[in-house]
Amino acid sequence: MKQLVFIHGGETFDTYEAYLDALKNEYVYDPEDEKGKTKRWKNSLAEKLGDKWDVHLPQMPSKFNAKYLEWSIWFEKVIPYLRDEIILIGHSLGGIFLAKYLAEHELPIRVKATFLIAAPFDTRDTDYTLSDFTLSALEPLTKHAGKLYLYHSKDDPVVPFSAFEAYRELLPTATTRVFEDRGHFMQESLPEILEDIRSLD
DSSP: OEEEEEEOOOOOOSSHHHHHHHHHHTOOOOHHHHTTOSOOGGGGHHHHHOTTEEEEOOOOTTGGGOOHHHHHHHHHHHGGGOOTTEEEEEETHHHHHHHHHHHHOOOSSOEEEEEEESOOOSSTTOSOOOGGGOOOOOTTHHHHSSEEEEEEETTOSSSOHHHHHHHHHHOTTSEEEEESSOTTSOSSOOHHHHHHHHHTO
């Protein structure tokens, strides 16, 4: 059975006080999302790929105040369940997490492909912080990540297009997918990623 792991996004803060302020003033409670009923393309990956696929959607720790070390520890609990030719997908903070982790570690299994979807690169042109998710050298990523895909939309209101351009410059062999109107890829359907995944067979 083929395997896929999807790492969701999250937010980081430089101080606990900034996190508390965001909880009070920025976050909106969404009961549909809390119940897992919000329709997102990630939630239909298993259904659309079919029963030959084993899709993992691990819930990373503290997504509202994410810490890279905590996410690394949790991701390493997932690794023993994975097999060679795994496909990895990271959306938003999940994308920079995979970029950083795979640049710093070689997994004990072969990675077939890694997709970075709307991944932050640094804090230029942004209002957010990256805390301990800040990238170091990316060169090892190309050795550990299998075939690389970069997805970004020019109208992304969260992660600027300059992040995509920075990745593309440092990862010139990556396959790129540029969109005009997908925002931060929060929609119900993303048929292009299904096509790319299936093309890897």
